[in-house]
Amino acid sequence: MVQKRRQPAWKTENQRKRSKKIARKRRRVIAYTVRGIMAAVLAVMILLMICGCLYIRDFFRRNENESSTQKADAVRVTISGVEEDELDADLSGEENHMVVLDAGHGGEDGGTVEQAATEKEINLAVVLKLKELLEEQGIRVVLTRDKDIFMKLEERVQIANGEKADLFISIHCNYYEKDSSIYGLECYYCKSGEEGKHYAERIMETIEESKNIVSRNVKPADYYILKNTTVPAVLVEIGYLSNYNERNQLMSEEYQEKLAGELVKGIVKGMEEKTG
Template identity: 45%
Template sequence: MKRLMIAYLLRAIVILIPIIMMILMVCGCLYIYERFTKEDEKVNKYTDIYTGRNAGSDVVPVASAENNAPGFCVVVDAGHGGSDGGTVSGKAVEKDINLSVALKLKAILENDNIEVILTRSSDENMSLAERTSVANASNADFFISLHCNYYEKGAQIAGLECYYNNSNATESKGYAESIINAVSLSEDIETRYAKTEGYYVLRNTQMPAVLVEMGFLSNYSESQKLLDDDYQESLAQRIAEGISNEMKEGDFPFYLSNRKNMPIY
């Protein structure tokens, strides 16, 4: 009787082993299929976010690089405008200073054979979304937003600051540091630092981007300098040098370069 039971047990084991192996093989195939399918979806998701293809309505499609003339293109954004005056200190109104320096920066860059697109060229209202849309639709290589700072708790604080999106935004960081370095060479313009900040225009532009706080209107001496036309010209010249210095370090134009790795700018 025992021998018969053992025989039946061995026969059952022999039958079950291939069945178990088949089940394991099927499970393994399903796992591999699911894993690679999700990886493909992940890559497609990042590609869509990067290019604007098949993305949501809040992402502006990037124009085809083939339609662009070769060369370097910069979008210069004069912060605030229209009913939004920005920070104000006496006669120093941020929106006016921003636009004045933006126009000077445009002239300097164009003289260096760099194409420049302004988000605004007059005293007009413009939302943050409209500003980033202009930049993204233009296929620009670099975006710079100009502002003036204010710190009511410390009227003695002065100096230009330059912001980029985050620590992974290596190209934007390079531009921010290059601008700080170029401006710091001036004896008349005080600088502070380049640092990260998640401003809307930095998070929603699809190219290297920085935001420059050109000085503190809360500091009386600096606010008076920022009203001076010669000082603005010198400031624009130094910022342009910072852009040009970093531009020559990279492989440009940006939208004609290799996009395979989809880096964070």
């Protein structure tokens, strides 16, 4: 009878250790594989959530823009229709009416920048629309800037004073980082400027009566361009870029047209009362 030779104890121990190492490696491979799969699933879920949020945002933005377009069309019809005829009749023969429009910031000074919104671009877009509508009323318009260039405050004031304008209007966008729920248009005038106050109040009255644009208040301020102009001056904060909905509106050309239309009505109303 042949007896099997037993392996030495040290060989048995080595085989046992190798088996344990292989088992540990297999467990590690399985663990890393499972983690990789979970990470991939999580990444896909996050991607789907982001896509869903973007779709919802675009959906509401399209609806908002369509609504703004309809309202803006109504405003343009009003301005170019009966009311425009009335304004032309009231201001006919008053060729000396002149307004200096100032698009705040410009060039290297972008003003407030919030996501896709840049204040200097919005200010200029609204000013150019204001210019067109005012000229349709027979009012001469001078711009402090008609393109993206930097201008010192002193230069803007010099233009207004040099032209001896009936009114100087500076257009800006507001921002309040502590509370993004705040929104609406605001008008400022110099404390000692009664004529500036007159125009600021007429602009705000017109906007409030139209109910097309949310307005906040009229109040005095010590801004440089208000204190140093020798002509009636108003600074208009047309809206808050810190507010999501108003920021999107201010970037919309349709809303800019509506905004310009209401501002023109207020300006003309102020001039009518002055000349009347």
